[in-house]
Amino acid sequence: MILETLSNGRGVSGNEAAVRDLILEAVREHVDEHQVDALGNLICLRRARVRREDGQPPLRVMVAAHMDEIGLIVTGINGDGTLSFDKVGGIDDRVLPSKQVLVGANAVPGVIGFPPIHLIPRSERDRAPNMSQAVIDIGASDKAAAEGLVKKGDYVSFQTTYQALDTDGLRTVKGKAFDDRAGCAALVELLQGDYAVDLYGVFTTQEEVGLRGARVAAYRIAPDLAFALEGTICDDLPKEQGDDTSPVTELGKGPALAFMDRSYVADRRLLRLLMDAAEREGIPYQFKQAVAGGTDSGAIHLAREGVPAVTIAVPVRYIHAPVTLLSLNDFYHMVQLVRAALLALQGGLPS
Ligand SMILES: [Zn+2]
Numbered sequence: 279m280i281l282e283t284l285s286n287g288r289g290v291s292g293n294e295a296a297v298r299d300l301i302l303e304a305v306r307e308h309v310d311e312h313q314v315d316a317l318g319n320l321i322c323l324r325r326a327r328v329r330r331e332d333g334q335p336p337l338r339v340m341v342a343a344h345m346d347e348i349g350l351i352v353t354g355i356n357g358d359g360t361l362s363f364d365k366v367g368g369i370d371d372r373v374l375p376s377k378q379v380l381v382g383a384n385a386v387p388g389v390i391g392f393p394p395i396h397l398i399p400r401s402e403r404d405r406a407p408n409m410s411q412a413v414i415d416i417g418a419s420d421k422a423a424a425e426g427l428v429k430k431g432d433y434v435s436f437q438t439t440y441q442a443l444d445t446d447g448l449r450t451v452k453g454k455a456f457d458d459r460a461g462c463a464a465l466v467e468l469l470q471g472d473y474a475v476d477l478y479g480v481f482t483t484q485e486e487v488g489l490r491g492a493r494v495a496a497y498r499i500a501p502d503l504a505f506a507l508e509g510t511i512c513d514d515l516p517k518e519q520g521d522d523t524s525p526v527t528e529l530g531k532g533p534a535l536a537f538m539d540r541s542y543v544a545d546r547r548l549l550r551l552l553m554d555a556a557e558r559e560g561i562p563y564q565f566k567q568a569v570a571g572g573t574d575s576g577a578i579h580l581a582r583e584g585v586p587a588v589t590i591a592v593p594v595r596y597i598h599a600p601v602t603l604l605s606l607n608d609f610y611h612m613v614q615l616v617r618a619a620l621l622a623l624q625g626g627l628p629s
């Protein structure tokens with residue numbers, strides 16, 4: 279299962295090569311061309327296999343999914359053998375204490391140190407921890423021993439292994455980096471279809487630190503339109519009594535269409551294309567009910583003279599934390615929905 283392989287892969291922003299190699303292995307035989315650009319984006323082209331209904335040349339369609347994941351980076355090696363670190367991407371300090379991590383290219387195991395409850399004064403136990411002084415403990419006895427294992431600038435990823443929870447029909451799975459390996463895995467599946475468009479499948483870099491890879495890839499490709507495939511916020515667990523606000527997304531209710539987030543406003547024609555395709559094919563979908571977060575669409579839609587773009591996302595519980603959950607039903611419905619939308623482009627871009 280490609281989602282499992284990619285979730286277990288390690289690729290914090292700016293260090294996506296290992297994940298890119300896994301993806302390339304999966305798509306190589308299905309694409310007509312591929313290249314890696316200066317920022318590390320993997321740009322694949324699967325040419326149109328079907329003629330357009332109106333005889334016009336095929337549309338250039340960019341489908342983007344980001345390879346990078348949130349993580350940490352080593353900023354210092356201390357006298358006692360511990361490692362100082364900074365965060366890469368948006369991480370809440372409160373999810374960090376006592377987590378297991380892997381450091382550097384050799385995947386040196388470590389733990390984010392945190393004092394035991396016995397030593398935390400009662401008055402401080404209700405407060406969020408201040409992680410600015412936190413360190414990673416790799417078990418080294420002193421600085422020299424630590425320097426033999428890791429170096430400053432090494433990337434740190436969370437140590438989480440993909441696992442099917444198999445509770446019921448939701449087909450829930452647990453893993454790290456479903457944001458956005460879910461999008462990457464979906465794009466791998468989509469690159470195996472026959473469409474009337476030239477499909478540029480772009481596995482982007484550095485999304486979590488500012489949509490950087492997508493920006494240069496969109497400039498190179500100059501697409502007619504774009505889809506960004508994502509993992510997104512899912513907050514469907516019970517809230518306080520009396521709170522009747524609807525969640526941003528719900529697990530198992532289908533892929534979420536983002537009509538707007540902090541980085542873009544969706545192209546209405548593409549939203550309509552997706553909604554029509556979903557209704558025609560009987561594919562469940564939902565809307566992302568919060569204007570929060572940013573996606574590669576934010577960079578792509580501002581490329582060159584502008585590109586119509588829309589983001590479609592699998593709901594991911596506990597997103598941007600070391601362990602996340604998604605429903606495989608949502609994942610496969612996203613693949614089906616985007617495939618149906620790509621097929622519908624045989625008639626050109628709807629007006
Ligand atoms: Zn993402």
